[in-house]
Amino acid sequence: MVNKEMRVAEVIVDVPTHDTDRPFDYLIPAELQEEIHIGSRVQVPFGHRKVIGYCIGFKTTSSSIRLKSIYDVMDLVPPLTPELVELGKVMADEYLCPTITALQSMVPAVFKGSYQKVIHPSSEMSENIFSLLNPAEQQLFKILAARGEYTWEEACKIPNMTRRLLRKLVAEKRIFVTERIEDRITKQKVTWVWGKDIHKLKAALSSLSARAIRQKEVLQYFIDHPDEIELPKLLARLQTTRSTVKKLVEQGWLYWEEREQYRDPYKNRQFEQTTPLPLTPEQQQALAGISKPIIEEKFHTILLHGVTGSGKTEVYLQTIEEVLRQGREAIVLVPEISLTPQMVQRFKGRFGERVAVLHSRLSNGERYDEWRKIRRGEVQVAIGARSAIFAPFQHIGLIIIDEEHETSYKQEENPKYHARDIALWRAQAHHATLVLGSATPAVESYYHARTGEYEWIQLKERVHGRPFPQVQVVDMREELRLGNRSMFSGALTGSLIECMKRGEQAVLFLNRRGFATFVMCRECGETITCPHCDISLTYHQTNQTVRCHYCGYAEGLPQICPHCQSKHIRHFGTGTQRVEAELKRQFPGIQVIRMDVDTTSRKGAHEKLLSQFREGKAQVLLGTQMIAKGLDFPKVTLVGVIAADTMLHLPDFRAAERTFQLLMQVGGRAGRHEQPGKVVIQTYSPEHYSIRLAASYQTETFYHQECLIRKRHSYPPFCRLFTILLSYPDRLGLMKYGQEIVQFIRNHAPTNCQLLGPVPPTIPRLKDRYRLQVLIKFQADPIVTARLKQTLHKLRNLFDDKELRISMSREMVDLISDRKVLMREQSEEIEILSKH
């Protein structure tokens, strides 16, 4: 089809499967010509349906014979920028997901409209058609005509009748795309107050009686601050009430009016203006180092490797100022867990209205508001968790990923992207600077820094020159030998008592993973497992139940063993609840705040518990991962790690890295202020290098060691990984498929790929489906990668069994030129390995 005047849009439709994952061509009606852009969200006819799609390009010809027209353009401003559309294509390719899935992950949920179908009487109905209906059909049609319509849900209950009405053309189906409008109503009413005439205000001040203290305060405020202000803010700042202001307005001294404005999750909160802090020489150097590529507007990646307490945040803030001076924008990624009010406070305090905050606690509507501020260019800084990396800025100068090693930067659902990779791509597209900040970088990032792929800037000193806490590693096997069967070693008990005596606080850290309390029969040794997943059920003391942490299955705590009927059944393991009970037993009168899934599931409970601890309402804070991160408590002088090696033995090649990072982070919690701190690490494998080196702060040595091991066993960054996860309702069938898949990959994939598996994953059965996993290690070579992806694509259509689910993901992708990495490895110029 060729037509000179014709304008055709390429549309990715909202049908997330692989066989519809390509652009479909549509004609653009004349009246939409001006409205449609790349990135526009449109409604299009698709098959016998109407669906939402995204316009990703234009052409003047199409190879399709029959072109349909776009129904409508849904938004005035396209939700996606051309850059993000491009990124969507790359993501689909990299992460093996449908393009629409990639695109939808970039925009707030409000854009993911839903579809509503209704059955209507046909618009052109004539009597003779009606006479063709049989009595039952006539009866139904009369009901339909009387009601005007019936919904699709109702239609599904009588599918054949409906089908007959549709086929005999007496009824028709209409599809509505329902926008989530309720979330998008962004305006709310807020009262603004002002009183600009200072002379008048002064006159008012003297005319008031001496007793009207509150009113005078308000007037004085406006004399000092002539700008208008929202009423809630004013009330918060002056600690007064609405009635005080109302009196002044009624007397004609002040004015107020209701205005519509964005919802603001931080309304009624005032942020204390903060000014740049003086930097240490080291910080200054870091600032200069990061500013250089920003000023030159060159793509550049920097690993900011700074010990805990070295003041990375202040460096971030001042580099952002540089970017803003240039008229460009900055994205700051922070792990969800550290997106605390203090953190937000710091950014809002420095950049005020120029910041948008995106975190998971926002409602859909609030999230949309923040997003829209970014899209419209009303803010220049976006701070948020993982998905904030898609902030639709158009002149990005800087992307910062704080705590870059954090696992929360990897999305577990499709598209299984890593924010670090997206950041690299976007920084490249914008000629921006990417800063990866961490005290304990990912091994991959460290490697790239040491080999010169990233610039490496170190901050080795703590800001106030405070010493690192002294670390004591306790061998728990030795404790056992000495007859100490409690979960607290002598050293930890002693330190705890001392700490209490001095009136200071302690943090006790327990790694939840692999440490949940399970229920076991002491007679036959069987554990209680989930009937749907091959996982031990976890004992919950609060309501005397056992629960599956994966599928949510729950039952009452059994009194007799289901296997041997023995009564000798009890719970084992060391959950936080047990530690708490044990603490209270050993230290009578001790006040403990426990933080785990049970105590923090309620909204805001997390923050509440932490502030209680900060206020000194308890001597001990006991918790899991969540307390290890970025929290700063002045009075904490002791940190105890109950069992450092619980994650060490997980079947994960990053287990050692995780353990090391965790211990370093935990150590950073102690003694950040005046009092010197102490860390006690209890472990059953004190000789392990990750524990040993963390305890002695030998960061360098650890990374060298870890790189050596990764190199020897061929793990990232020395190869790339694909994981394939199969799931199927029956075990034997799954094993058969597993074998066939491995065989298929062996036959088709490039020869230098290494296949591991199929092996049962950590969770061998989940929600009544058995699981198998295949790991593919492959070379960082674009040809190999492309060939492998092709093979995996074919794999999708290999089996004709709906029950077989295949999910694939890439472990550690980095979009740095694969070829460069390959060449470097071949020439064996690995400085870091030759050194050790």
Place this chain on the structure above:
DNA sequence: AGCACGCCGACT
């Protein structure tokens, strides 16, 4: 993924 079409067996 939906949705329609079409083939085939069961029933008025």
Place this chain on the structure above:
DNA sequence: GTCGGCGTGCTC
């Protein structure tokens, strides 16, 4: 004949 179940293939 008509009804309803299910497999197959397409969507610009």
